[in-house]
Structure formats: C-alpha cells, structure tokens
Amino acid sequence: MRNPISKKIAAIEPSGIRKFFDIVSEMSDAISLGVGEPDFDTPWNVREEGIYSLEKGRTFYTSNSGLKELRIEICKYLDRKYDLHYDPIEETLVTVGGSEAIDAAFRAMIDPGDEVLIPQPSYVSYIPCAVLADAVPVVINLQEKNNFKLTKEELLESITKKTKILVLSFPNNPTGAIMDKDELAELVPIIIEHDLIVISDEIYSELTYKGEHTSIASFPGMKERTIVINGFSKAFAMTGWRLGYAVGPSEIINQMTKIHQFAIMCAPTNSQFAAIEALKNCDEDVSKMVEAYNQRRRYLLNAFKEMGIECFEPHGAFYVFPSIKKFGMTSEEFATKLLQEEKLAVVPGTAFGDSGEGFLRISYAYSLENLKTGLERIRRFVERLENN
Amino acid sequence: MREKILNMLEKNSRIDLKDMAVMLGTTEVEVANAMADMEKEHIICGYHTLINWDKTNEEKVTALIEVKVTPQRGLGFDSIAERIYNYDEITAVYLMSGGFDFTVIIEGKTMKSVAQFVSGKLSPLESVLSTSTHFVLKKYKDHGTVLEAPNKDERILVTP
Numbered sequence: 001m002r003n004p005i006s007k008k009i010a011a012i013e014p015s016g017i018r019k020f021f022d023i024v025s026e027m028s029d030a031i032s033l034g035v036g037e038p039d040f041d042t043p044w045n046v047r048e049e050g051i052y053s054l055e056k057g058r059t060f061y062t063s064n065s066g067l068k069e070l071r072i073e074i075c076k077y078l079d080r081k082y083d084l085h086y087d088p089i090e091e092t093l094v095t096v097g098g099s100e101a102i103d104a105a106f107r108a109m110i111d112p113g114d115e116v117l118i119p120q121p122s123y124v125s126y127i128p129c130a131v132l133a134d135a136v137p138v139v140i141n142l143q144e145k146n147n148f149k150l151t152k153e154e155l156l157e158s159i160t161k162k163t164k165i166l167v168l169s170f171p172n173n174p175t176g177a178i179m180d181k182d183e184l185a186e187l188v189p190i191i192i193e194h195d196l197i198v199i200s201d202e203i204y205s206e207l208t209y210k211g212e213h214t215s216i217a218s219f220p221g222m223k224e225r226t227i228v229i230n231g232f233s234k235a236f237a238m239t240g241w242r243l244g245y246a247v248g249p250s251e252i253i254n255q256m257t258k259i260h261q262f263a264i265m266c267a268p269t270n271s272q273f274a275a276i277e278a279l280k281n282c283d284e285d286v287s288k289m290v291e292a293y294n295q296r297r298r299y300l301l302n303a304f305k306e307m308g309i310e311c312f313e314p315h316g317a318f319y320v321f322p323s324i325k326k327f328g329m330t331s332e333e334f335a336t337k338l339l340q341e342e343k344l345a346v347v348p349g350t351a352f353g354d355s356g357e358g359f360l361r362i363s364y365a366y367s368l369e370n371l372k373t374g375l376e377r378i379r380r381f382v383e384r385l386e387n388n
Numbered sequence: 389m390r391e392k393i394l395n396m397l398e399k400n401s402r403i404d405l406k407d408m409a410v411m412l413g414t415t416e417v418e419v420a421n422a423m424a425d426m427e428k429e430h431i432i433c434g435y436h437t438l439i440n441w442d443k444t445n446e447e448k449v450t451a452l453i454e455v456k457v458t459p460q461r462g463l464g465f466d467s468i469a470e471r472i473y474n475y476d477e478i479t480a481v482y483l484m485s486g487g488f489d490f491t492v493i494i495e496g497k498t499m500k501s502v503a504q505f506v507s508g509k510l511s512p513l514e515s516v517l518s519t520s521t522h523f524v525l526k527k528y529k530d531h532g533t534v535l536e537a538p539n540k541d542e543r544i545l546v547t548p
Contacts, residue, residue, distance in 0.1 A: 015548070024546045034546035124548045173548075291392070295411035302410040345545050352548075368407070370541075 012128050020332055024345045032345040033374040038237035039365045043285040050274035058269055064261040066094025067272045073279040074245055082215045090250040093257050094267045098203045098231040098244035099125055105199050105227045106133035108255035114164040119150050120353025122169045141355035147312050148177035152186045159194050166196045171204035174352045174361035175321045176314020181214040188219045198226040206235035206286055209294045210315040224249050235286055236278040241271040293318050296364040296371060303375045307382055318365045325358040327385050342377035393422055401435040440535040448495055450524040451502050455490040456517040468515045477505055
C-alpha cells in the first residue's frame with residue numbers, strides 16, 4: 001500500500017515530551033500542578049446563557065465571522081480594556097479558540113519560505129502551525145536574565161530579508177512573563193522598520209498582576225500590521241467552550257475568514273451566545289479570579305524561595321517557572337522522577353522549546369489546599385535530592 | 389488591604405496568618421494588627437464554623453419567620469428587634485423592606501419547640517401584629533458555600 005501520510009505532517013515532531021505525557025496519563029492516582037486551564041468554573045450567568053440558547057433552540061449556524069452582536073461586544077470590550085479600536089464587521093473574526101485563530105493567521109499570510117520569528121519558551125502550537133503553513137520557523141531563545149522578555153537586540157539579530165511575521169505571546173505561557181508598555185515600545189520601531197507583521201497572542205491579557213496589559217496593536221503604526229488573538233478560555237474560565245477571536249486589518253481578517261469558512265464554518269453557536277454575556281456582565285467575576293490567582297502566585301513564589309529554588313517573579317498568566325538547574329537533571333528527568341516518586345505532575349520547561357531546559361512550569365490554577373499538597377511533595381522530593 | 393483580608397477570612401477563618409501575609413504581599417504583623425483593629429471596631433464579629441448539621445446525629449430544625457410589628461414611638465424598630473434577638477434560639481434578625489417587617493431565623497431541636505416559641509414567646513410580644521413561620525426542609529447552600537461535597541477536579545492532569 002502506498003504511504004498514506006503527507007511528508008509535511010510526518011515531518012512535524014510530536015511534542016518533545018510526549019513520553020512524559022504518556023506516563024502521566026497512565027497514573028490515575030497522581031495529583032497535578034500541570035494544567036493549563038483555570039480551576040474556576042465558568043461564571044454561572046454565562047453558563048445560564050449557554051443553556052438558555054439551547055432551550056430557545058438556537059442550534060443553527062451563525063455567520064462565518066460569528067454573531068454580529070458578539071463581534072460588537074468584542075470590539076467594545078477591546079476598546080474599553082486595551083484602547084484597541086476595531087470594526088466588528090470588517091476587522092473581527094470569531095474562532096474556535098485562540099488556537100484556530102493562530103492557525104488561520106499563519107495560513108492567511110505565509111508564502112512558502114517566509115520566516116516566522118517565534119520567541120520561546122512559548123505555547124506549543126506556533127511552530128507546528130507555522131510549518132503547516134509552509135513557513136520557516138525561526139526560534140528566538142528568550143533568556144531568564146531578561147525575565148523571559150523579548151529584547152530589541154534579540155529581535156534584531158533574528159531578522160533576515162525573509163522574515164515576515166513575529167509572534168508575540170505575552171502574558172506568556174509557560175513563563176508568566178509580561179511585556180509592559182515601555183518594553184513593547186522598544187520593539188515597535190524595529191518591527192515597523194523591517195516591515196514585519198505581528199501575530200500577538202494575548203489570550204492571558206486579563207491575567208496580569210503588575211499594571212494593566214498593553215497590546216502592541218495600540219501603538220501608532222502597529223494596528224495595520226498586527227493580528228491580535230484573544231479568547232474566552234483564560235479570562236472567563238471557558239476553555240471547553242472553544243471560543244476565541246482575532247482582530248486585525250480587514251485585508252488579513254477577510255482571508256482568515258475564508259479559511260475559517262471552509263475549514264470550520266462557524267464557531268459553536270451556544271458558546272457565542274454565552275460569550276456575549278461574559279463580555280457584558282463578568283467584570284467582577286474576572287477581577288475576583290485575578291485577585292485569587294495573584295494571591296496564589298505570591299504563595300508559590302514564597303514557597304519556592306523557602307525551598308531555595310530560584311524563580312524569577314512572573315507577572316502574568318497563572319504559571320511560575322522555577323529553575324531546577326542546580327539539581328543537575330534535565331527538566332524531563334526531574335519531572336519524570338517527581339512524578340514517579342511523589343506522584344506529582346508538573347510540566348517540563350522543554351515542552352515549550354529548548355530554552356525551557358532547566359525549568360519547570362508549575363500552574364497555580366488550583367485551590368490553596370491543592371497547591372499546599374503539591375508543594376509539600378516537591379519539598380520532600382527536593383530534600384531527598386539535596387541529601388543524596 | 390482590609391477588604392482583602394476580610395474576603396479571605398470570610399471564606400476561610402482558619403487560614404494561616406503567615407499564608408495570608410504571603411498571599412497579600414504584606415507582613416504577618418500588618419495582617420494581625422488589621423485583624424485586631426477590625427475586631428475592636430466590630431467589623432469582624434466572630435470566626436464561626438459552617439456546619440452541615442444534616443450530616444450529624446444532632447436533630448435541628450431551622451425556621452424562617454416573617455414578623456409584622458407596630459413600631460414604637462420614639463424607638464422605631466430597634467427596640468422590638470432587641471426583644472426578639474435576645475432569645476438564644478434566634479440565630480438571625482433582619483429588618484426588611486416590603487410586605488413584612490422582620491425576618492427572624494430560629495433554630496430549635498424539634499418543630500414543636502419552634503412552634504411553642506412562636507406561639508408562646510414571639511406572638512404575644514406587644515408590638516407583634518402577626519407571624520408567618522416557614523420551616524427549612526433542606527439547606528443546599530449557606531454563607532456562599534454549597535454544603536454537599538464540591539465537584540471533583542475533572543480536568544486532564546497535564547495540558548499545555
């Protein structure tokens with residue numbers, strides 16, 4: 001029989017830590033500080049709207065771009081929160097999670113051979129999606145000494161004549177790093193001078209603990225060259241609803257809508273109705289969640305300090321990214337051993353790129369009780385390592 | 389800071405002082421002082437425990453009584469409220485807007501004892517015009533907490 005698999009897809013490496021994930025999935029009695037989604041339930045008023053939309057029989061397709069009312073609310077929200085001004089009709093696309101928007105953005109803009117700059121450690125989708133779009137991914141390895149922010153020097157060094165797109169993902173998964181207004185301002189002239197387009201994945205924009213989030217699209221000259229990707233999963237604890245969006249210049253959004261139209265048709269209708277409620281009436285729920293995350297963040301940082309484990313202070317998302325370099329093990333070895341000996345699952349930093357080597361991603365999307373249990377296991381584990 | 393301390397204590401009054409200080413990004417002394425001040429000012433009125441008595445062998449009956457009264461000249465509702473809330477069986481008294489004046493929550497060992505309290509003590513009070521007693525059949529949620537054990541974490545153990 002002929003080989004049924006395309007060379008392109010076969011060449012994409014499965015996640016480097018697949019082996020680790022396989023071990024985790026077999027351990028039914030393990031506890032975890034490894035999830036990448038909120039521990040909160042979706043606020044009830046939002047769930048209620050989803051249920052109501054089903055009761056009313058709203059089980060039809062929406063327009064490809066998404067419900068008009070939802071797009072209007074998205075644009076109002078971006079205006080209110082981040083001073084971003086987009087047209088709901090021409091510049092907004094509702095997608096199946098932020099992930100679909102990432103995929104569509106690459107496919108809408110890439111010609112074979114175009115280079116895409118991907119700072120790492122970062123979310124696992126960017127490279128595979130870029131490769132599927134026939135781009136050449138160029139990794140920028142972010143440094144702990146810069147608190148995992150992208151510096152203008154790092155950016156300049158990586159730009160070639162073929163560079164077309166820069167991916168920015170701040171607040172960052174897995175490091176928790178943010179880039180504030182001044183830090184982004186350093187990059188803007190370089191981006192404009194080299195005529196780059198930015199895909200800015202701002203899915204964690206609500207979860208910052210030091211000042212408000214700034215979108216790179218809010219800088220003069222950036223709106224026309226930025227696709228902002230955001231969604232409902234992290235801010236409103238709506239991961240399973242699979243709903244995100246992209247806003248950007250109409251010429252790009254129109255092409256992304258074409259891809260979305262043929263591949264997806266439209267985002268889930270009841271999720272869209274629920275999301276309208278989330279944008280309209282959840283500010284207080286969100287700020288409560290943010291305060292809870294912030295408290296846990298401080299708790300974890302302090303716990304690692306007490307254990308003598310080095311950890312830079314993250315100001316976004318719901319992860320801390322402590323360094324385990326001093327134990328002389330790779331991230332995967334450390335995580336595997338921790339899992340086997342203490343039945344605690346955390347994610348090795350290398351899941352998010354080679355520059356994650358020597359780090360662990362610990363999530364604080366857990367109750368204080370669960371964090372305490374998990375930390376106690378890490379403490380025991382580390383003590384044993386240090387005494388051997 | 390005070391509001392944040394209160395929000396934490398309201399959910400968990402047994403929270404460790406040190407944990408609180410760390411989580412709020414301040415010192416234990418500061419938290420302890422703020423709590424002491426708020427105790428003095430009666431902002432913090434106690435550190436009670438939320439108990440699901442239905443799960444114990446202890447028999448308890450809770451009733452909500454709507455009470456209509458005639459306010460007394462010069463004293464308004466406060467003195468009547470005081471005459472009601474001084475009874476130990478009464479766990480809460482609220483002055484209400486709308487169709488009646490007080491919501492009185494009472495806990496007793498049996499329905500009979502609650503009935504006797506209403507007919508023997510509450511109704512005969514001079515200013516009480518009428519009462520309407522509603523017995524609680526089941527408590528689902530109290531003080532912001534669902535009493536049944538919370539749902540278990542169904543998230544996949546590790547996700548990127």
